Amino acid sequence: MKIIKQFATAFALLSLSAGTALAACPVTKGKVSILANDFPALHAVVDNAEACVGEGATFSKNHSTKHNEIQVAALTANPAEYTAKIVANSSIVPLLNAGLIRPLDDLVAKHGSSLKPNQLIRIDGKIMAIAFMANAQHLIVRQDILDKVGAKTPTSYEEVLEVAEKIRAAGIMQHPFAMLTKSDWNLGEEAVNMYLGHGGEFFKPGTAEVSINNEKGLATLNMLKSLMQYSNPDFLTYNTGAVAPLWESGELAMAVMWGSSVGGLIDNEGSTPEVVAATKPAGAMTVGGGSKPASSLWWDGFTIATNISDEDAEATFIALVNGISDEMVKANNDKAVWLMDAYKPGLAAEGVSKVAAAGAEPYPMLPYMGLLHTAFFQELPDFLQGNESAEQTLADIEAAYTAAAKEQGFLK
Amino acid sequence: MPHGTFARFIWPSFLAMILFIALPIASVAIQSFFVEHEQVMREVENCGPFKCTKVLQVDTEASRALKEEAPLGKFNGLGTYTNRGHLAFSELGEIWASSASFADFIVGLYNLPFYKALFFTVTYTFVVTPFVLIFGLLIALGVNRLPGITRGPTIFASLLPMIVTPLIGGLILFWMVDADGILGATLQIIFDDPDLSLKASAPLTWIMLIVYGIWHSTPFAFVVFYAGLQTVPQDTIEAAKIDGASRFQQVRYVVVPYMTPLLVFVVLMQLMDNFRVLEPIVAFSAEAKARSLSWIIMNDLMGQDKLFGSAAATSMMTIIGVGILLTPVLIKTWRDFNRKVV
Numbered sequence: 027m028k029i030i031k032q033f034a035t036a037f038a039l040l041s042l043s044a045g046t047a048l049a050a051c052p053v054t055k056g057k058v059s060i061l062a063n064d065f066p067a068l069h070a071v072v073d074n075a076e077a078c079v080g081e082g083a084t085f086s087k088n089h090s091t092k093h094n095e096i097q098v099a100a101l102t103a104n105p106a107e108y109t110a111k112i113v114a115n116s117s118i119v120p121l122l123n124a125g126l127i128r129p130l131d132d133l134v135a136k137h138g139s140s141l142k143p144n145q146l147i148r149i150d151g152k153i154m155a156i157a158f159m160a161n162a163q164h165l166i167v168r169q170d171i172l173d174k175v176g177a178k179t180p181t182s183y184e185e186v187l188e189v190a191e192k193i194r195a196a197g198i199m200q201h202p203f204a205m206l207t208k209s210d211w212n213l214g215e216e217a218v219n220m221y222l223g224h225g226g227e228f229f230k231p232g233t234a235e236v237s238i239n240n241e242k243g244l245a246t247l248n249m250l251k252s253l254m255q256y257s258n259p260d261f262l263t264y265n266t267g268a269v270a271p272l273w274e275s276g277e278l279a280m281a282v283m284w285g286s287s288v289g290g291l292i293d294n295e296g297s298t299p300e301v302v303a304a305t306k307p308a309g310a311m312t313v314g315g316g317s318k319p320a321s322s323l324w325w326d327g328f329t330i331a332t333n334i335s336d337e338d339a340e341a342t343f344i345a346l347v348n349g350i351s352d353e354m355v356k357a358n359n360d361k362a363v364w365l366m367d368a369y370k371p372g373l374a375a376e377g378v379s380k381v382a383a384a385g386a387e388p389y390p391m392l393p394y395m396g397l398l399h400t401a402f403f404q405e406l407p408d409f410l411q412g413n414e415s416a417e418q419t420l421a422d423i424e425a426a427y428t429a430a431a432k433e434q435g436f437l438k
Numbered sequence: 439m440p441h442g443t444f445a446r447f448i449w450p451s452f453l454a455m456i457l458f459i460a461l462p463i464a465s466v467a468i469q470s471f472f473v474e475h476e477q478v479m480r481e482v483e484n485c486g487p488f489k490c491t492k493v494l495q496v497d498t499e500a501s502r503a504l505k506e507e508a509p510l511g512k513f514n515g516l517g518t519y520t521n522r523g524h525l526a527f528s529e530l531g532e533i534w535a536s537s538a539s540f541a542d543f544i545v546g547l548y549n550l551p552f553y554k555a556l557f558f559t560v561t562y563t564f565v566v567t568p569f570v571l572i573f574g575l576l577i578a579l580g581v582n583r584l585p586g587i588t589r590g591p592t593i594f595a596s597l598l599p600m601i602v603t604p605l606i607g608g609l610i611l612f613w614m615v616d617a618d619g620i621l622g623a624t625l626q627i628i629f630d631d632p633d634l635s636l637k638a639s640a641p642l643t644w645i646m647l648i649v650y651g652i653w654h655s656t657p658f659a660f661v662v663f664y665a666g667l668q669t670v671p672q673d674t675i676e677a678a679k680i681d682g683a684s685r686f687q688q689v690r691y692v693v694v695p696y697m698t699p700l701l702v703f704v705v706l707m708q709l710m711d712n713f714r715v716l717e718p719i720v721a722f723s724a725e726a727k728a729r730s731l732s733w734i735i736m737n738d739l740m741g742q743d744k745l746f747g748s749a750a751a752t753s754m755m756t757i758i759g760v761g762i763l764l765t766p767v768l769i770k771t772w773r774d775f776n777r778k779v780v
Contacts (some may be wrong), residue, residue, distance in 0.1 A: 094742040095742070097742070098744075123477075124501075125499075144487045147484075148485040148490075150482035150484075150495065157486065234494065258617075260617065263637055325486060325488075388489065390493070392493055396741065396742055400741065407727075411726070414549065418549070425529070429522040430745060433473045433518065434477070435474040
């Protein structure tokens with residue numbers, strides 16, 4: 027009897043350990059419905075999750091760059107429109123605030139043995155998301171142009187300014203530099219990164235009160251303005267969609283871009299072999315003599331909706347764990363900086379790895395950070411266009427944030 | 439018409455107006471008096487792939503209880519209307535107290551988002567509307583003189599700007615004025631300035647938006663005026679000709695007075711439309727140089743943090759703004775109407 031029991035236990039354990047990777051797939055009941063941003067790495071994850079959905083279960087997906095705008099409404103519905111939402115460290119915040127995503131501890135215990143501890147995003151002790159890729163902005167350079175002016179790869183934004191001046195003085199390019207400075211979320215992100223690089227704190231500790239009107243804020247604004255002197259005057263319309271083609275057509279020598287865009291720049295499409303061969307990720311820039319990089323770390327991960335049945339949640343979790351399997355990583359190695367063990371870092375990942383290794387701060391996961399981000403990009407263009415002083419702009423950013431935070435109930 | 443017949447005739451559209459116009463506006467008006475509940479926050483430890491941090495997080499249980507008690511949010515009265523994002527009364531007071539001259543005050547005023555947007559919106563409305571009227575009338579008069587066979591194609595071609603979706607039309611123009619686009623590059627050659635960028639300079643961006651607005655709206659005025667021209671009584675024109683009126687005088691003293699009701703109609707429509715300008719700003723990525731009231735509303739509702747109260751308040755003020763703009767025209771129409779009855 028005892029032997030049979032032991033045998034049964036061993037058999038159960040065996041089937042369980044095999045099951046985490048293979049036998050759970052395909053899921054045969056429940057609903058899997060995923061809302062995600064629209065870029066190649068996430069397509070790979072979602073497509074692999076779809077491959078795990080078999081007969082009897084339903085699957086649907088929605089890749090949209092406007093995912094952040096619909097997520098709260100879609101997951102508030104009961105039952106929720108999507109069973110899973112792929113989030114980043116800023117877009118998870120509204121879902122957390124409204125309690126629209128469920129703790130995953132039980133599901134991780136049951137089906138998540140393949141996940142590494144650093145993939146588990148814990149909030150207040152509970153696992154709320156499973157991260158699978160990292161992202162960060164960093165500098166990329168054209169090595170051939172740097173060689174021409176005899177400059178070495180910059181390590182700080184002060185050196186970026188020097189190199190840009192050399193390139194301009196040598197008559198190679200009038201506007202050798204670009205950042206993602208479109209006056210929307212992009213510009214806010216550059217300001218946040220630059221402020222982090224100066225070692226700034228966005229809020230008074232333990233409160234939602236903003237505190238950026240200080241020396242570090244001033245230095246942040248002035249550095250952005252200095253950099254923009256070497257960028258095309260159209261810089262307030264520059265997002266990834268505008269800068270990537272400029273880079274590929276060889277009109278830039280240095281640019282700050284997302285790590286996830288580098289793969290597209292060094293493939294053989296849309297550019298000349300000379301530009302591709304000379305494109306090098308340069309890693310994180312420091313600024314103002316600071317030790318931390320002027321960049322923030324991002325993760326992308328999946329979350330499961332609260333307002334769905336447990337059966338659907340389980341099906342979705344199994345499908346998505348399969349979506350981030352080692353096979354997926356091997357097949358899509360260069361599309362992102364994956365957090366899974368199977369990942370082999372390539373050239374495209376070098377920049378992000380350097381940023382992380384240099385000790386960059388994660389983008390603040392605070393309920394009111396989005397409001398400050400918005401205030402940054404609403405008020406900064408006035409300063410960058412030379413219409414007002416840095417002091418006035420900082421005061422405006424604080425005032426705009428305070429008005430919005432009061433309306434959202436974060437401040438009295 | 440007996441009142442009973444009138445009531446039976448009008449009730450479907452009356453019902454539709456209540457359902458689809460009055461009720462939504464009322465709900466927006468109510469929304470504008472409310473803001474979000476005070477967020478209950480507590481300190482928690484968050485751990486990500488990179489490190490753990492202690493941060494404030496919203497207490498969802500407590501917040502949900504508040505929300506269930508009062509789903510609309512916290513009553514704020516006119517607080518949203520007077521905060522810095524809108525009429526900014528207290529900021530206005532400070533700026534007034536601290537500015538040495540009236541010019542200083544205007545600069546300070548222009549720094550506040552609502553007034554900045556209002557300034558662009560009003561400028562756009564009052565520049566675009568008269569140009570649309572004049573060009574619409576000129577094109578209508580011109581087309582009316584064309585021989586029959588060329589008229590059809592000309593009318594079609596003139597209507598194209600209106601047929602093209604505003605966003606698409608705006609984007610096409612945006613690419614053309616790019617430094618590498620056909621218009622942008624031509625302008626650089628004409629002015630012999632390789633750094634000339636329509637997107638980089640605020641005045642040029644305003645001009646570009648206004649030119650786009652005129653280009654887009656003129657066909658509407660043209661179509662209305664062209665239809666009106668077909669009904670101008672020919673004997674009055676003949677009489678004017680016999681009296682020795684020049685072509686200009688015929689237009690000035692016969693055609694235009696005859697078409698006054700149409701002119702009023704086009705002015706009304708254009709004032710309303712132009713006051714709500716949004717698409718060209720989005721298409722031209724011009725929000726750094728020019729923001730309109732509609733753009734502020736859109737910006738409040740976009741992204742992950744939605745400011746419903748703010749958007750509602752700006753919407754109500756846009757409606758009030760349209761009302762103020764239309765009042766003189768409506769009063770004039772009302773007087774004309776009464777005069778005719780008497």
